[in-house]
Amino acid sequence: MKLRATITLLSAATLMQAQQPAQTPAPPSTAAEPAQQPDLTPTDQGYSITARSTLVLVPALVKDKSGKLIYTLKASDFRLTDDGIPQPLRLEEDNGGQPLAMVICVEVGGAGRNHLHDYDGLGPMLDNMLGGIPHKVSIVAFDSTPTLVHRWSSHLDSISQTLASQDPGDSGGAVLDAVNFSVNLLRPVPTTYRRAILLLSETKDNGSHTTLGQALRAISDTNTAIYSVAFSSNRVEEAGAASKLSSDEPGPDHGCFSHDPKTDKVVKTDGSVGPAEESKGTQYFDCAAELAPPLVLARMAEIAARNLLRKNISESVAKLTGGESFKFKDVKTLDRDLFTIANHIPNRYVLSFHPQNPHPGLHAVSLTLPNYDHLTIEARSSYWVDDTTTATPPASNAPVTPKQ
Incomplete structure (x- = not known):
């Protein structure tokens, strides 16, 4: 595998030609977009990838027991199962030059009000992460409600200024709503772009209307990697926050x-x-147990994913999408975590496969290295396929006018 010194993130979900230009609940971008659009099915509330989307991307980070990154493996060294069924894999040899679309999703309410000053000097770190590749970035700030505060732009200076100029929000911290809002921003991004979300938030949700099921679908039905850097909540009621989440x-x-x-x-x-x-x-x-294989594996994966989201949202969304999660306390630890993300991303293997007759709903994915017991592997654990005949739209947040 040829690795690059530039930053590599997960590529877009489908490699299909669009029949019409896609729309999104979020405000339109001011930047020029390539003509190609992803194959999306319009709904009243947004867009969802349909069962016609046959390419699934699986980014993987491999380390030895000491934590050293391993980047000399071949596609034949990996074994992937989809609901227990082995799948033939393809290894992307060189995708470091592919453009990147990233949403920086930052909590300005709740406990996030205590960390706004930590984002004052992120310009050099963002340049380290994004400066070596074509990119466009938008910023979503959230408290009880997610708000698009910076439209798609490739100008890192203006992006840094927007991050540094955020005002404190209310007492809410609707993490799931913000993640769902960010995913919807990425849905119409052309398939020539890789997609990622950088989530700066606390570990627990406070006030989201998005249900666990809707959140699971949102993060699983696009090939978007989420990288979370979280701070702890100082709320007394943090332990009970998960129980307040809406459920299906x-x-x-x-x-x-x-x-x-x-x-x-x-x-x-x-x-x-x-x-x-x-x-x-x-x-x-x-x-x-009453379900027939392979549906039993898919159902068990869904149960496990929902339980994971209840415990630690920022960590869970990263794990489920094949990203990484970190915790920070101050500017120093934040810089350290972002530096680690910037170092790990270009050293990820990007594997892909075409599911064989995919059933609608959540799929359980397992990626292993059968002949390398001494190595550890981090990769996404699921993906979602919609039923074109009975599909229901993913949860959508109403668009909010960017702050001036």
């Missing part, structure tokens, strides 16, 4: 997942009390 019903009416689990203690015939018949967790696992 896990299954259709009268289905196995539709009823409440039998969590009441059992009263035996002799009057003694026994343990509950099941918990929510055992209900999920028992219901998933």
